[in-house]
Amino acid sequence: MNSILQLLAKRPVLITIVVCVAMYFLAGFTTDRPFFNVYTMINLLQNNAMLGIVAVGMTCVILTGGIDLSVGSVIGWSTLICAFLIQTPKGQPSFFHGWNPFLAMATVVAIATACGLVVGIMVHYLEIPPFLITLAMLFLYRGWALVVTTNEISVTEPHVKALADGLFSVPDPLTKVRAGQDYIQVPVYIRTVALLTVLAIGSWLVRYTGFGRSLYAIGGSENSANLMGLPVARSKVVVYGVCSFCSALAGLALFTQKSAGAALNARGNELDAIAVTVIGGTLLSGGVGGIVNTFVGLITYAIISNAMSLHAFPTGVDRMDIGGLLLAFILLQKLLQMKRRA
Amino acid sequence: MTTSGPPASAPLPTPPSSGPPVLSYTQLKPSRSRQLPIYIWAVVALALLLVYNLIFSPSFYHIEMANGRLIGNPINVLHYGSKVMLIALGMTLVIATGGIDLSVGAIMAITGCVCGLLLCDKNLVTLQARTPSPLWLALAAGLGAAILAGLWNGTLIGYLKIQPIVATLILMISGRGLAIYLTGGQAPTLTLPAEVPARLHPIEQFLAIAKPTFFGIPNTILIVAVMSLLTILVVRRTALGMFFESIGNNSATCEVAGINTRFFVLLSYVFLGFCCGLAGIVDASMNTIGDPNQSGLDIELDAIVAVAIGGTSLVGGRFSLIGSLLGAIAMQTLNVTIQSSGIDPQWNFVVKAFVVIVICLLQSPKVRAKLAKFKKSA
Numbered sequence: 001m002n003s004i005l006q007l008l009a010k011r012p013v014l015i016t017i018v019v020c021v022a023m024y025f026l027a028g029f030t031t032d033r034p035f036f037n038v039y040t041m042i043n044l045l046q047n048n049a050m051l052g053i054v055a056v057g058m059t060c061v062i063l064t065g066g067i068d069l070s071v072g073s074v075i076g077w078s079t080l081i082c083a084f085l086i087q088t089p090k091g092q093p094s095f096f097h098g099w100n101p102f103l104a105m106a107t108v109v110a111i112a113t114a115c116g117l118v119v120g121i122m123v124h125y126l127e128i129p130p131f132l133i134t135l136a137m138l139f140l141y142r143g144w145a146l147v148v149t150t151n152e153i154s155v156t157e158p159h160v161k162a163l164a165d166g167l168f169s170v171p172d173p174l175t176k177v178r179a180g181q182d183y184i185q186v187p188v189y190i191r192t193v194a195l196l197t198v199l200a201i202g203s204w205l206v207r208y209t210g211f212g213r214s215l216y217a218i219g220g221s222e223n224s225a226n227l228m229g230l231p232v233a234r235s236k237v238v239v240y241g242v243c244s245f246c247s248a249l250a251g252l253a254l255f256t257q258k259s260a261g262a263a264l265n266a267r268g269n270e271l272d273a274i275a276v277t278v279i280g281g282t283l284l285s286g287g288v289g290g291i292v293n294t295f296v297g298l299i300t301y302a303i304i305s306n307a308m309s310l311h312a313f314p315t316g317v318d319r320m321d322i323g324g325l326l327l328a329f330i331l332l333q334k335l336l337q338m339k340r341r342a
Numbered sequence: 343m344t345t346s347g348p349p350a351s352a353p354l355p356t357p358p359s360s361g362p363p364v365l366s367y368t369q370l371k372p373s374r375s376r377q378l379p380i381y382i383w384a385v386v387a388l389a390l391l392l393v394y395n396l397i398f399s400p401s402f403y404h405i406e407m408a409n410g411r412l413i414g415n416p417i418n419v420l421h422y423g424s425k426v427m428l429i430a431l432g433m434t435l436v437i438a439t440g441g442i443d444l445s446v447g448a449i450m451a452i453t454g455c456v457c458g459l460l461l462c463d464k465n466l467v468t469l470q471a472r473t474p475s476p477l478w479l480a481l482a483a484g485l486g487a488a489i490l491a492g493l494w495n496g497t498l499i500g501y502l503k504i505q506p507i508v509a510t511l512i513l514m515i516s517g518r519g520l521a522i523y524l525t526g527g528q529a530p531t532l533t534l535p536a537e538v539p540a541r542l543h544p545i546e547q548f549l550a551i552a553k554p555t556f557f558g559i560p561n562t563i564l565i566v567a568v569m570s571l572l573t574i575l576v577v578r579r580t581a582l583g584m585f586f587e588s589i590g591n592n593s594a595t596c597e598v599a600g601i602n603t604r605f606f607v608l609l610s611y612v613f614l615g616f617c618c619g620l621a622g623i624v625d626a627s628m629n630t631i632g633d634p635n636q637s638g639l640d641i642e643l644d645a646i647v648a649v650a651i652g653g654t655s656l657v658g659g660r661f662s663l664i665g666s667l668l669g670a671i672a673m674q675t676l677n678v679t680i681q682s683s684g685i686d687p688q689w690n691f692v693v694k695a696f697v698v699i700v701i702c703l704l705q706s707p708k709v710r711a712k713l714a715k716f717k718k719s720a
Contacts, residue, residue, distance in 0.1 A: 067507070126709055128702045131442070131507070132656055135643060136698035143691025150688060271444075271511060284505050316522030316634070323516025330504055330512070 012281040013293045020300040027307030048302040049191035050250045056202040057246025058273040059294045060239050063215040065286025066130040070137035071247040072269035077141040078108045078251030083153035083261030101159045109248040116244025120237035145263035152262040164259040166190050191253050203291035219286025276301050279329050380653035381665025388672040411554040423674030424562040425621040429645040430666040432614030439610050440590040440658030441506035446618045448517025449491045450638030453622030455521040457484040458530030458632025461545050477544040485619040492615020496608035521634035532630045551627040574663050590658025650701050
């Protein structure tokens with residue numbers, strides 16, 4: 001019994017995994033719809049790809065002991081700016097309209113990353129609390145998007161449509177030999193692919209690179225990291241860039257999902273991202289946690305919200321449930337910390 | 343004053359002069375520049391806005407009496423700003439202890455919904471008729487719920503030592519869920535049934551909260567004035583304020599010095615809960631609806647910005663209630679100015695962002711040191 005507790009104290013993510021699996025089976029056995037199949041899982045990933053991608057960036061920032069409140073606004077902003085650049089209002093491409101969709105997406109991601117780096121510089125060199133400066137960015141992105149337009153912009157561009165449907169035309173391999181080649185539609189779960197890629201790169205970055213390890217060191221103790229000669233300044237600046245980069249990517253995921261952009265998209269998403277990170281077992285004081293934890297947290301969160309929507313629970317209960325889960329995990333972490341110290 | 347600095351800049355507190363690191367008594371004594379109130383930037387911001395209005399839209403200052411109520415932009419600023427002002431009062435104390443509360447909007451929503459449910463004359467889910475509760479019961483229940491929410495936050499943060507952001511995040515997420523659950527997804531609208539004698543109906547009494555009674559001044563302004571006066575008196579005329587500041591400066595030292603830090607942290611959150619309850623009642627009365635989704639949406643950000651403008655240090659340890667009130671008024675003046683000068687209200691967000699960035703820069707010790715050096719060399 002004691003050894004189990006010690007194991008849990010060392011690896012709190014195990015608890016999340018247990019809860020996650022329990023919720024999965026609970027949700028599956030209590031619903032009369034088909035649940036235990038690969039489509040449910042893919043749907044979970046497809047529908048929560050945006051949240052997952054944001055949570056990866058958020059986890060990196062939280063590992064250093066910082067926080068980024070602007071992620072929800074970045075998502076809303078990037079969907080809107082993307083749609084704004086791609087659409088052609090009167091069928092006339094102009095300087096700000098009718099861009100190539102991929103160029104527009106790259107531009108949006110680049111701007112967000114640059115802004116993130118500026119935030120990082122402000123946090124590190126000017127010693128502004130991250131909570132405040134990212135709060136300012138929250139207003140700035142939201143305001144920027146709202147000033148551009150308060151309406152939703154729908155995009156009918158064929159590439160975006162293809163991304164939205166997840167159907168791509170490829171030459172039919174069976175008819176290859178014939179002269180007139182046929183095309184078939186291949187479904188690609190593009191958001192799931194994006195999510196898994198970001199997760200894989202993120203966990204590699206955090207676990208196996210000097211940059212990632214310096215994040216843990218900074219979160220543990222910034223002074224010690226400095227004394228050890230780690231590139232604290234660089235890591236701290238870059239991590240805010242990474243977070244904004246992830247948020248913009250998440251915005252693109254939402255944009256391709258809806259093939260439309262609106263300034264008020266993903267309002268309050270930063271709190272969901274923080275919740276997912278905390279449920280995964282990453283400590284908000286920094287230094288403990290990781291991307292794998294966040295993935296487990298994401299799946300737990302996704303299963304709970306999905307199970308809630310499958311059952312006819314009274315409205316509002318799902319929010320209370322996620323709050324309750326958050327509380328349970330925080331208390332558990334507290335308990336384990338005390339156990340470890342004792 | 344040299345001419346080199348920005349025009350409205352007041353002398354910043356300069357760090358002890360360079361030279362041998364010996365602190366003499368004269369250095370410890372606050373210099374003249376230190377005696378400027380810490381809310382100087384709120385005053386400057388408000389003054390700039392008022393001057394702008396004086397030049398570009400003098401009609402801003404026009405107040406008239408119509409149907410027994412005062413009408414005009416200054417009254418609007420105070421009336422619609424009352425919610426943020428109330429919350430900023432409590433938020434100041436919470437931030438002074440080194441905490442933060444993200445759940446204020448959710449607490450407002452809960453209070454509004456509880457009041458609305460008790461005042462409605464039918465059950466929202468089953469649509470069965472019920473006799474509306476008297477006003478005092480609705481108010482007591484609403485404020486009670488808000489105080490309970492504050493107790494919850496305070497217990498988590500003060501006694502269980504959970505980080506304030508996370509602890510209040512829990513209530514922020516689940517609070518609105520609770521409000522939606524209580525109302526069954528319907529927002530209780532507070533409209534008078536046609537056949538009831540209006541004067542005696544509790545809804546009428548409830549709606550009167552946001553209406554003018556006293557020389558045409560809306561009650562909301564009176565509520566804010568009384569609350570502010572009481573709070574400032576209690577906090578600054580007793581040792582309470584000093585306790586809050588010292589907990590924000592160094593909680594461990596306070597504990598050693600014999601201050602029951604846990605209790606005072608709890609107290610600050612409970613007080614904020616009470617303020618949110620008042621704000622929720624004002625909001626429900628103003629909009630004639632107890633809205634679980636919209637009531638107090640994003641108000642936590644406005645309140646934090648108001649507190650920051652008011653000169654309260656956001657890492658705790660130093661606060662000014664007057665500053666927070668002025669900050670809230672300045673923000674609402676900005677809203678009304680933007681509206682009345684025909685600029686798109688969307689610019690509000692952008693301006694607010696720049697205000698926060700400027701405040702951040704001004705509060706940053708690094709920037710202050712640089713500015714001080716720059717001033718000395720000039």
